Amino acid sequence: MKKLFYFLFLALGFGIFVYFYGINFNNMSETDLVTYATTWYIPLIFGLYGLYALHIQKKAGPEDTHALKFIFSGKDSGLLLTTIGLIGISGIFGAIFFIIPLALLKPQLKVFHLFTALMATIFWVLVLAFFLIFIFPSL
Secondary structure, eight states: OHHHHHHHHHHHHHHHHHIIIIISGGGSOHHHHHHTHHHHHHHHHHHHHHHHHHHHHHHOOTTOOSHHHHHTTTSSHHHHHHHHHHHHHHHHHHHHHHHTGGGSSOTTSTTHHHHHHHHHHHHHHHHHHHIIIIIGGGO
C-alpha cells in the first residue's frame, strides 16, 4: 500500500511534467513554465524519494544503521546500480545532492520512508527556490 502511495505521487509528477513540457509546451510562456514547475516537481521528488527510501527500509537489516552505508555495501545490487546510474546521469554533485536527505535518518525508524520523502522534498524545493531566485534571473 505504501509503495502504491509513492508510485501515485511519482506518476502524478511525471504526468504533469509530460503535459507541460511535451503536450502544452508551445502554448505556455517561459514564465508560465517556470511558475508551474512546482506542480510537477514536488510530487515527483516526494514519490521518487518515498519509493527509494521504502526499498532501503525493506531490504536493510538491523546491522545497517545508515542508509548510505547500506546503499554502498553492495548488499542490494539494484540499489547500488541505480545510485551509480544517477551519478552517471547527474554527475557527482547531483548524486551528492540526491543522497543528502538519505543520510539524515536511520532505516530502522518506523516512518523512515515518509520522513525521508518529506525532508528530500523540502530540501529540493529549497534548491529550486535558490535556483529561481539567484541563478535563473541572470540567464
